[in-house]
């Protein structure tokens with residue numbers, strides 16, 4: 001039995017077709033990255049899985065039960081982290097965490113202590129005083145302290161600073177080590193790449209790529225911005241390099257992640273003064289992938305344009 005099973009899932013909002021036949025399976029122990037550009041249908045898919053939204057047609061099952069008719073006790077087995085966390089303004093963070101804990105069939109007090117500490121959250125403050133990042137932390141602490149088996153996260157780190165992003169990653173690694181199942185929707189491919197074993201890419205309401213991280217690695221490129229003492233020559237001859245732009249002593253280019261080592265070694269002969277590298281954004285990958293494989297596809301143009 002798959003934990004989540006979606007087949008030909010279609011969702012219309014009035015005349016807008018948000019989901020156009022989604023097929024997706026999440027098995028026990030999967031850490032699945034769910035990625036795609038804005039408006040692709042990630043939140044809609046997640047809300048149908050959670051039973052918060054009704055599908056138009058197709059099959060949507062959670063733990064082998066129809067998501068819309070699922071029993072309420074199903075929610076004791078899952079923890080959901082929404083992208084925009086709404087909290088009761090007059091309750092303290094701690095009270096909200098307790099409340100979520102009760103809904104999810106109890107909290108692990110030891111984990112709760114660890115998580116409050118790790119996310120540096122003061123649970124005594126009223127929710128109305130929390131910043132967006134702190135509201136996000138309440139949701140994260142509450143989810144990671146639960147005994148849930150399935151974790152569904154929709155852009156869970158949007159308001160977090162890099163330290164907290166690291167705390168988040170550590171917590172997901174722990175879930176992974178303990179065999180929990182995670183659906184992680186995110187725009188940040190580097191995080192997905194680091195945490196997830198499998199990835200499904202959604203675009204315009206359809207899953208366009210699905211597979212293990214290894215299978216998808218051919219999509220990944222790293223952006224390099226380098227300043228050198230001597231002018232860089234013949235970089236285009238180095239395997240795996242793309243989109244080279246040279247402006248006096250500064251060179252920007254992209255390199256396939258498995259060719260990085262080779263490219264960096266090549267650069268050293270021109271005396272590197274500074275170098276920054278950056279994994280591509282998902283949108284960059286999308287544009288790259290679809291521009292190359294579907295040059296004439298008009299839908300691709302609209303993604304490139306937007």
Ligand code: ATP
Pocket residue numbers: 013016017018036037038039040041042043044045
């Ligand atoms: P993002 O990354 O921006 O959060 P997403 O992948 O989560 O996007 P959805 O929010 O699921 O995308 O939206 C899918 C499509 O459905 C979009 O075209 C969106 O405009 C539309 N949509 C979403 N919610 C509604 C709604 N309540 N009413 C009408 N259209 C909606």
